[in-house]
Amino acid sequence: MHDLGIGLIGTGFMGRAHALAFNNAKAVFDLPLNLKLAALADADPQRARQCAQSWGFEASHSEWQQLIDDPKVNLIAITTPNHLHFPMAMAALAAGKAVYCEKPLAVSLAQAEQMRPAARTAGVVTRVGYNYQHNPMIQLARDMIRRGELGQIISFQGEFSEDFMADPASPWSWRCEAAHAGGALADLGSHLLAMARHLVGDVEAVCADSQTVHTQRPVSTGASEQRVIAVDDHVHALLRFSNGAQGTVSSSWLKHGYKNHLSFEISGTLGTLAFDQERLNELRLCRVGHCGFQRLLAGPELPGYAAFSPAAGHQLGYNELKTLEVQELVMAFAGQGGSGTDFEQAWAVERLAAAIRLAARERRWVTLTEL
Numbered sequence: 001m002h003d004l005g006i007g008l009i010g011t012g013f014m015g016r017a018h019a020l021a022f023n024n025a026k027a028v029f030d031l032p033l034n035l036k037l038a039a040l041a042d043a044d045p046q047r048a049r050q051c052a053q054s055w056g057f058e059a060s061h062s063e064w065q066q067l068i069d070d071p072k073v074n075l076i077a078i079t080t081p082n083h084l085h086f087p088m089a090m091a092a093l094a095a096g097k098a099v100y101c102e103k104p105l106a107v108s109l110a111q112a113e114q115m116r117p118a119a120r121t122a123g124v125v126t127r128v129g130y131n132y133q134h135n136p137m138i139q140l141a142r143d144m145i146r147r148g149e150l151g152q153i154i155s156f157q158g159e160f161s162e163d164f165m166a167d168p169a170s171p172w173s174w175r176c177e178a179a180h181a182g183g184a185l186a187d188l189g190s191h192l193l194a195m196a197r198h199l200v201g202d203v204e205a206v207c208a209d210s211q212t213v214h215t216q217r218p219v220s221t222g223a224s225e226q227r228v229i230a231v232d233d234h235v236h237a238l239l240r241f242s243n244g245a246q247g248t249v250s251s252s253w254l255k256h257g258y259k260n261h262l263s264f265e266i267s268g269t270l271g272t273l274a275f276d277q278e279r280l281n282e283l284r285l286c287r288v289g290h291c292g293f294q295r296l297l298a299g300p301e302l303p304g305y306a307a308f309s310p311a312a313g314h315q316l317g318y319n320e321l322k323t324l325e326v327q328e329l330v331m332a333f334a335g336q337g338g339s340g341t342d343f344e345q346a347w348a349v350e351r352l353a354a355a356i357r358l359a360a361r362e363r364r365w366v367t368l369t370e371l
Protein backbone atom coordinates (compact mmCIF):
# COMPACT_ATOMS: atom_id res chain seq x y z
CA MET A 1 0.00 0.00 0.00
CA HIS A 2 1.34 3.46 -0.91
CA ASP A 3 1.89 6.12 1.75
CA LEU A 4 0.01 9.40 1.74
CA GLY A 5 2.21 11.82 3.69
CA ILE A 6 0.21 14.41 5.61
CA GLY A 7 1.56 17.85 6.46
CA LEU A 8 -0.62 19.81 8.89
CA ILE A 9 -0.31 23.60 9.35
CA GLY A 10 -1.83 25.04 12.53
CA THR A 11 -2.47 23.57 15.96
CA GLY A 12 -5.52 25.53 17.15
CA PHE A 13 -9.17 24.42 17.29
CA MET A 14 -9.10 23.04 13.73
CA GLY A 15 -5.51 21.78 13.82
CA ARG A 16 -6.54 19.47 16.63
CA ALA A 17 -9.74 18.44 14.80
CA HIS A 18 -7.71 17.56 11.68
CA ALA A 19 -5.14 15.60 13.68
CA LEU A 20 -7.92 13.64 15.38
CA ALA A 21 -9.61 13.01 12.04
CA PHE A 22 -6.43 11.70 10.40
CA ASN A 23 -5.79 9.38 13.34
CA ASN A 24 -9.44 8.26 13.52
CA ALA A 25 -9.71 7.68 9.76
CA LYS A 26 -6.77 5.26 9.94
CA ALA A 27 -8.44 3.39 12.77
CA VAL A 28 -12.01 3.34 11.43
CA PHE A 29 -11.76 2.84 7.66
CA ASP A 30 -10.02 0.38 5.34
CA LEU A 31 -8.29 3.09 3.37
CA PRO A 32 -6.58 2.40 0.04
CA LEU A 33 -3.56 4.45 1.16
CA ASN A 34 -1.47 4.41 4.29
CA LEU A 35 -1.94 7.78 6.06
CA LYS A 36 1.46 8.85 7.33
CA LEU A 37 1.48 11.82 9.68
CA ALA A 38 4.69 13.21 8.23
CA ALA A 39 5.04 16.72 9.65
CA LEU A 40 3.27 19.52 11.45
CA ALA A 41 3.98 23.25 11.39
CA ASP A 42 2.93 26.07 13.68
CA ALA A 43 4.21 29.61 14.11
CA ASP A 44 4.96 28.72 17.75
CA PRO A 45 7.85 26.19 17.55
CA GLN A 46 7.36 24.85 21.07
CA ARG A 47 3.68 24.19 20.46
CA ALA A 48 4.54 22.61 17.08
CA ARG A 49 6.95 20.21 18.85
CA GLN A 50 4.48 19.36 21.63
CA CYS A 51 1.53 18.82 19.29
CA ALA A 52 3.60 16.78 16.81
CA GLN A 53 4.55 14.48 19.66
CA SER A 54 1.10 14.07 21.20
CA TRP A 55 -0.76 13.82 17.87
CA GLY A 56 1.70 11.32 16.33
CA PHE A 57 3.46 13.45 13.67
CA GLU A 58 7.02 12.43 12.79
CA ALA A 59 8.47 15.95 12.52
CA SER A 60 7.64 19.56 13.43
CA HIS A 61 8.54 22.87 11.81
CA SER A 62 8.07 26.50 12.75
CA GLU A 63 8.08 27.67 9.11
CA TRP A 64 5.18 26.37 7.03
CA GLN A 65 7.20 26.56 3.81
CA GLN A 66 9.51 23.83 5.22
CA LEU A 67 6.52 21.52 5.41
CA ILE A 68 5.57 22.23 1.78
CA ASP A 69 9.19 21.57 0.72
CA ASP A 70 9.30 18.28 2.68
CA PRO A 71 9.40 15.42 0.11
CA LYS A 72 7.60 13.10 2.55
CA VAL A 73 4.53 15.38 2.47
CA ASN A 74 1.99 14.78 -0.32
CA LEU A 75 -1.02 16.59 1.14
CA ILE A 76 -1.08 19.93 2.95
CA ALA A 77 -3.83 20.47 5.52
CA ILE A 78 -4.29 24.19 6.24
CA THR A 79 -5.92 25.14 9.55
CA THR A 80 -4.62 28.67 10.01
CA PRO A 81 -6.56 31.97 10.13
CA ASN A 82 -8.37 32.71 6.86
CA HIS A 83 -5.90 35.25 5.41
CA LEU A 84 -3.18 32.58 5.38
CA HIS A 85 -5.18 30.11 3.28
CA PHE A 86 -4.29 31.91 0.05
CA PRO A 87 -0.47 32.03 0.34
CA MET A 88 -0.28 28.54 1.85
CA ALA A 89 -2.61 26.86 -0.66
CA MET A 90 -0.99 28.63 -3.63
CA ALA A 91 2.49 27.53 -2.47
CA ALA A 92 1.27 23.95 -1.97
CA LEU A 93 -0.36 23.87 -5.42
CA ALA A 94 2.79 25.30 -7.02
CA ALA A 95 4.71 22.42 -5.41
CA GLY A 96 2.20 19.95 -6.88
CA LYS A 97 0.77 18.93 -3.49
CA ALA A 98 -2.84 18.12 -2.72
CA VAL A 99 -4.57 20.66 -0.44
CA TYR A 100 -7.12 20.20 2.33
CA CYS A 101 -7.90 23.79 3.35
CA GLU A 102 -10.19 24.98 6.10
CA LYS A 103 -13.14 27.13 5.16
CA PRO A 104 -13.66 29.75 3.92
CA LEU A 105 -11.40 29.27 0.90
CA ALA A 106 -10.10 32.86 0.99
CA VAL A 107 -10.71 36.34 2.37
CA SER A 108 -11.78 37.83 -0.95
CA LEU A 109 -13.30 36.74 -4.23
CA ALA A 110 -10.15 38.06 -5.95
CA GLN A 111 -8.06 35.48 -4.05
CA ALA A 112 -10.55 32.68 -4.74
CA GLU A 113 -10.45 33.63 -8.44
CA GLN A 114 -6.71 32.84 -8.44
CA MET A 115 -6.97 29.66 -6.36
CA ARG A 116 -9.53 28.08 -8.66
CA PRO A 117 -7.36 27.99 -11.84
CA ALA A 118 -4.24 27.23 -9.81
CA ALA A 119 -5.94 24.06 -8.53
CA ARG A 120 -7.03 23.14 -12.04
CA THR A 121 -3.50 23.66 -13.42
CA ALA A 122 -1.89 21.67 -10.59
CA GLY A 123 -4.29 18.80 -11.28
CA VAL A 124 -4.19 17.67 -7.64
CA VAL A 125 -7.01 16.84 -5.22
CA THR A 126 -8.30 19.89 -3.37
CA ARG A 127 -10.85 19.91 -0.56
CA VAL A 128 -12.27 22.64 1.70
CA GLY A 129 -13.48 21.93 5.25
CA TYR A 130 -17.24 22.12 4.79
CA ASN A 131 -17.46 19.17 7.17
CA TYR A 132 -21.18 19.44 7.96
CA GLN A 133 -21.95 18.05 4.49
CA HIS A 134 -20.31 14.77 5.47
CA ASN A 135 -22.99 14.02 8.04
CA PRO A 136 -24.75 10.79 6.91
CA MET A 137 -28.07 12.52 7.70
CA ILE A 138 -27.19 15.31 5.26
CA GLN A 139 -26.30 12.70 2.65
CA LEU A 140 -29.68 11.09 3.31
CA ALA A 141 -31.39 14.46 2.89
CA ARG A 142 -29.53 15.04 -0.38
CA ASP A 143 -30.46 11.59 -1.67
CA MET A 144 -34.13 12.15 -0.76
CA ILE A 145 -34.14 15.49 -2.58
CA ARG A 146 -32.43 13.98 -5.64
CA ARG A 147 -34.88 11.07 -5.70
CA GLY A 148 -37.72 13.61 -5.77
CA GLU A 149 -39.19 12.57 -2.42
CA LEU A 150 -39.90 16.22 -1.55
CA GLY A 151 -41.23 16.92 -5.05
CA GLN A 152 -40.19 20.15 -6.71
CA ILE A 153 -38.11 22.19 -4.26
CA ILE A 154 -39.83 25.46 -3.41
CA SER A 155 -37.72 26.93 -0.63
CA PHE A 156 -34.59 26.69 1.49
CA GLN A 157 -34.75 28.55 4.80
CA GLY A 158 -31.40 28.39 6.53
CA GLU A 159 -29.71 29.90 9.55
CA PHE A 160 -26.26 29.52 11.08
CA SER A 161 -26.10 31.30 14.41
CA GLU A 162 -23.86 31.05 17.44
CA ASP A 163 -23.48 33.29 20.48
CA PHE A 164 -19.71 33.25 21.02
CA MET A 165 -19.48 37.00 20.22
CA ALA A 166 -22.81 38.00 21.80
CA ASP A 167 -21.12 39.61 24.79
CA PRO A 168 -19.69 43.01 23.71
CA ALA A 169 -16.84 42.26 26.12
CA SER A 170 -15.82 39.25 23.99
CA PRO A 171 -12.47 40.44 22.73
CA TRP A 172 -11.22 41.22 19.25
CA SER A 173 -9.69 38.27 17.40
CA TRP A 174 -8.45 37.66 13.86
CA ARG A 175 -12.06 36.75 13.02
CA CYS A 176 -12.97 40.47 13.47
CA GLU A 177 -10.65 41.77 10.74
CA ALA A 178 -11.90 42.03 7.16
CA ALA A 179 -8.38 41.44 5.86
CA HIS A 180 -7.91 38.36 8.05
CA ALA A 181 -11.34 36.78 8.03
CA GLY A 182 -14.53 38.62 7.08
CA GLY A 183 -17.05 38.48 9.95
CA ALA A 184 -20.00 36.23 10.71
CA LEU A 185 -20.86 35.68 7.06
CA ALA A 186 -17.38 34.35 6.29
CA ASP A 187 -17.03 32.46 9.55
CA LEU A 188 -20.45 30.82 9.91
CA GLY A 189 -22.43 31.89 6.85
CA SER A 190 -19.96 30.21 4.46
CA HIS A 191 -20.95 26.82 5.92
CA LEU A 192 -24.62 27.62 5.37
CA LEU A 193 -24.10 28.85 1.80
CA ALA A 194 -22.11 25.71 1.01
CA MET A 195 -24.93 23.61 2.47
CA ALA A 196 -27.61 25.44 0.47
CA ARG A 197 -25.66 24.84 -2.73
CA HIS A 198 -24.96 21.21 -1.77
CA LEU A 199 -28.65 20.46 -1.23
CA VAL A 200 -30.57 22.78 -3.57
CA GLY A 201 -28.02 23.86 -6.20
CA ASP A 202 -26.62 27.02 -7.74
CA VAL A 203 -27.89 30.44 -6.72
CA GLU A 204 -28.43 33.05 -9.44
CA ALA A 205 -29.40 36.20 -7.49
CA VAL A 206 -29.38 37.60 -3.96
CA CYS A 207 -30.39 40.62 -1.92
CA ALA A 208 -29.21 41.20 1.61
CA ASP A 209 -28.99 43.31 4.74
CA SER A 210 -26.09 43.17 7.18
CA GLN A 211 -24.91 45.08 10.20
CA THR A 212 -22.19 45.41 12.78
CA VAL A 213 -23.95 45.61 16.12
CA HIS A 214 -20.86 45.81 18.33
CA THR A 215 -18.62 48.31 16.61
CA GLN A 216 -15.79 48.01 19.11
CA ARG A 217 -14.38 45.30 21.32
CA PRO A 218 -11.56 45.04 23.89
CA VAL A 219 -8.20 44.25 22.28
CA SER A 220 -7.91 41.24 24.61
CA THR A 221 -9.94 39.71 27.43
CA GLY A 222 -10.58 42.30 30.16
CA ALA A 223 -8.54 45.07 28.45
CA SER A 224 -9.83 48.66 28.59
CA GLU A 225 -8.29 49.50 25.22
CA GLN A 226 -10.89 49.03 22.46
CA ARG A 227 -10.48 48.11 18.81
CA VAL A 228 -12.89 49.23 16.07
CA ILE A 229 -14.80 46.37 14.44
CA ALA A 230 -15.91 46.81 10.84
CA VAL A 231 -16.96 43.28 9.85
CA ASP A 232 -20.57 42.09 9.87
CA ASP A 233 -21.83 40.24 12.91
CA HIS A 234 -25.41 39.78 11.72
CA VAL A 235 -26.51 39.12 8.11
CA HIS A 236 -29.81 38.28 6.41
CA ALA A 237 -30.18 37.44 2.72
CA LEU A 238 -32.77 36.35 0.20
CA LEU A 239 -31.67 33.88 -2.47
CA ARG A 240 -33.07 32.93 -5.84
CA PHE A 241 -31.78 29.49 -6.92
CA SER A 242 -31.21 28.65 -10.58
CA ASN A 243 -33.86 25.91 -10.36
CA GLY A 244 -36.47 28.51 -9.35
CA ALA A 245 -36.50 27.75 -5.62
CA GLN A 246 -36.44 30.69 -3.21
CA GLY A 247 -34.22 30.90 -0.16
CA THR A 248 -33.56 32.85 3.00
CA VAL A 249 -30.31 32.64 4.92
CA SER A 250 -29.18 34.37 8.07
CA SER A 251 -25.98 34.22 10.00
CA SER A 252 -25.04 35.71 13.33
CA TRP A 253 -22.42 35.26 16.03
CA LEU A 254 -24.52 37.33 18.43
CA LYS A 255 -27.59 35.17 18.87
CA HIS A 256 -27.94 34.20 22.51
CA GLY A 257 -28.67 30.56 23.17
CA TYR A 258 -27.18 29.09 20.02
CA LYS A 259 -23.89 27.22 20.02
CA ASN A 260 -23.83 25.59 16.58
CA HIS A 261 -27.21 26.32 15.04
CA LEU A 262 -26.57 25.42 11.41
CA SER A 263 -30.16 24.68 10.54
CA PHE A 264 -32.48 24.59 7.57
CA GLU A 265 -35.93 23.71 6.37
CA ILE A 266 -36.30 22.61 2.77
CA SER A 267 -39.82 22.53 1.42
CA GLY A 268 -41.02 20.93 -1.78
CA THR A 269 -44.38 20.21 -3.35
CA LEU A 270 -44.43 16.80 -1.58
CA GLY A 271 -42.91 17.50 1.81
CA THR A 272 -40.57 19.37 4.14
CA LEU A 273 -37.23 18.30 5.64
CA ALA A 274 -35.74 20.06 8.65
CA PHE A 275 -32.27 19.80 10.24
CA ASP A 276 -30.36 21.43 13.09
CA GLN A 277 -26.64 20.73 13.63
CA GLU A 278 -27.23 20.95 17.40
CA ARG A 279 -29.17 17.68 16.92
CA LEU A 280 -27.01 16.35 14.13
CA ASN A 281 -28.22 12.76 14.31
CA GLU A 282 -31.78 13.74 13.38
CA LEU A 283 -33.84 14.87 10.43
CA ARG A 284 -37.46 15.90 10.69
CA LEU A 285 -39.64 14.94 7.75
CA CYS A 286 -43.23 15.75 6.87
CA ARG A 287 -44.58 14.07 3.76
CA VAL A 288 -47.69 15.29 1.98
CA GLY A 289 -50.81 13.84 3.59
CA HIS A 290 -49.17 13.37 7.01
CA CYS A 291 -50.07 15.56 9.94
CA GLY A 292 -46.88 16.87 11.51
CA PHE A 293 -43.28 15.77 11.41
CA GLN A 294 -41.69 12.34 11.71
CA ARG A 295 -38.28 12.18 13.42
CA LEU A 296 -35.63 10.20 11.51
CA LEU A 297 -32.75 9.03 13.68
CA ALA A 298 -29.27 8.13 12.39
CA GLY A 299 -28.44 4.43 12.48
CA PRO A 300 -26.21 1.77 10.93
CA GLU A 301 -28.27 1.54 7.75
CA LEU A 302 -26.29 4.64 6.77
CA PRO A 303 -22.70 3.53 5.92
CA GLY A 304 -21.12 6.68 7.37
CA TYR A 305 -22.81 5.92 10.69
CA ALA A 306 -22.15 2.16 10.58
CA ALA A 307 -18.41 2.85 10.32
CA PHE A 308 -18.52 4.14 13.90
CA SER A 309 -21.31 2.18 15.57
CA PRO A 310 -23.37 -0.94 14.90
CA ALA A 311 -26.25 0.39 17.03
CA ALA A 312 -28.79 3.10 16.13
CA GLY A 313 -29.23 6.13 18.34
CA HIS A 314 -25.70 6.01 19.81
CA GLN A 315 -24.95 9.24 17.91
CA LEU A 316 -22.14 10.68 15.87
CA GLY A 317 -20.44 13.94 16.86
CA TYR A 318 -18.54 16.79 15.24
CA ASN A 319 -15.21 14.93 15.14
CA GLU A 320 -16.80 11.98 13.34
CA LEU A 321 -17.94 14.38 10.59
CA LYS A 322 -14.34 15.52 10.23
CA THR A 323 -13.23 11.88 10.07
CA LEU A 324 -15.76 11.20 7.30
CA GLU A 325 -14.43 14.27 5.49
CA VAL A 326 -10.89 12.85 5.65
CA GLN A 327 -12.10 9.46 4.41
CA GLU A 328 -13.67 11.09 1.33
CA LEU A 329 -10.50 13.10 0.75
CA VAL A 330 -8.31 9.98 0.86
CA MET A 331 -10.66 8.13 -1.50
CA ALA A 332 -10.46 11.08 -3.90
CA PHE A 333 -6.67 11.00 -3.66
CA ALA A 334 -6.78 7.30 -4.56
CA GLY A 335 -8.91 8.16 -7.61
CA GLN A 336 -12.10 6.78 -6.13
CA GLY A 337 -13.99 10.09 -6.26
CA GLY A 338 -16.58 11.49 -3.94
CA SER A 339 -18.73 14.49 -3.29
CA GLY A 340 -16.36 16.65 -1.23
CA THR A 341 -16.13 20.40 -1.81
CA ASP A 342 -13.14 21.12 -4.04
CA PHE A 343 -11.65 24.54 -4.86
CA GLU A 344 -14.08 24.90 -7.78
CA GLN A 345 -17.10 24.47 -5.49
CA ALA A 346 -15.51 26.56 -2.74
CA TRP A 347 -14.92 29.38 -5.23
CA ALA A 348 -18.67 29.29 -5.98
CA VAL A 349 -19.35 29.71 -2.23
CA GLU A 350 -16.99 32.72 -2.18
CA ARG A 351 -18.75 34.24 -5.18
CA LEU A 352 -22.09 33.82 -3.44
CA ALA A 353 -20.77 35.43 -0.24
CA ALA A 354 -19.31 38.31 -2.28
CA ALA A 355 -22.68 38.82 -3.97
CA ILE A 356 -24.39 38.98 -0.56
CA ARG A 357 -21.89 41.60 0.66
CA LEU A 358 -22.36 43.65 -2.50
CA ALA A 359 -26.16 43.42 -2.26
CA ALA A 360 -26.07 44.55 1.39
CA ARG A 361 -23.70 47.42 0.58
CA GLU A 362 -25.67 48.67 -2.42
CA ARG A 363 -29.12 47.73 -1.05
CA ARG A 364 -30.29 45.97 -4.21
CA TRP A 365 -30.67 42.56 -5.89
CA VAL A 366 -27.37 41.29 -7.33
CA THR A 367 -27.15 38.57 -9.97
CA LEU A 368 -24.13 36.35 -9.58
CA THR A 369 -23.06 36.85 -13.18
CA GLU A 370 -22.30 40.49 -12.24
CA LEU A 371 -19.28 39.26 -10.27
Ligand code: NAD
Pocket residue numbers: 009010011012013014015041042043044064079080081082084102103104129130131187
Ligand atom coordinates in the same frame (compact mmCIF):
# COMPACT_ATOMS: atom_id res chain seq x y z
P1 NAD B 1 -7.07 29.11 15.91
O1 NAD B 1 -6.76 30.54 16.14
O2 NAD B 1 -7.56 28.25 17.04
O3 NAD B 1 -5.77 28.37 15.31
C1 NAD B 1 -5.00 28.93 14.30
C2 NAD B 1 -3.64 28.23 14.30
O4 NAD B 1 -2.85 28.74 13.22
C3 NAD B 1 -2.82 28.45 15.58
O5 NAD B 1 -2.27 27.21 15.96
C4 NAD B 1 -1.73 29.41 15.13
O6 NAD B 1 -0.54 29.30 15.90
C5 NAD B 1 -1.52 28.95 13.70
N1 NAD B 1 -0.84 29.93 12.88
C6 NAD B 1 -1.13 31.25 12.76
N2 NAD B 1 -0.26 31.81 11.90
C7 NAD B 1 0.57 30.84 11.47
C8 NAD B 1 1.68 30.79 10.57
N3 NAD B 1 2.11 31.90 9.94
N4 NAD B 1 2.33 29.61 10.38
C9 NAD B 1 1.91 28.49 11.00
N5 NAD B 1 0.86 28.47 11.87
C10 NAD B 1 0.20 29.63 12.09
O7 NAD B 1 -8.09 29.09 14.70
P2 NAD B 1 -9.16 27.96 14.37
O8 NAD B 1 -10.42 28.21 15.13
O9 NAD B 1 -8.52 26.62 14.43
O10 NAD B 1 -9.48 28.35 12.85
C11 NAD B 1 -8.55 28.03 11.85
C12 NAD B 1 -9.28 27.86 10.53
O11 NAD B 1 -10.27 26.83 10.67
C13 NAD B 1 -10.04 29.11 10.08
O12 NAD B 1 -9.93 29.22 8.69
C14 NAD B 1 -11.49 28.84 10.47
O13 NAD B 1 -12.43 29.47 9.63
C15 NAD B 1 -11.56 27.33 10.30
N6 NAD B 1 -12.56 26.67 11.17
C16 NAD B 1 -13.33 25.71 10.60
C17 NAD B 1 -14.29 25.05 11.35
C18 NAD B 1 -15.11 23.98 10.71
O14 NAD B 1 -16.09 23.50 11.30
N7 NAD B 1 -14.76 23.54 9.52
C19 NAD B 1 -14.45 25.37 12.71
C20 NAD B 1 -13.61 26.35 13.27
C21 NAD B 1 -12.66 26.99 12.49
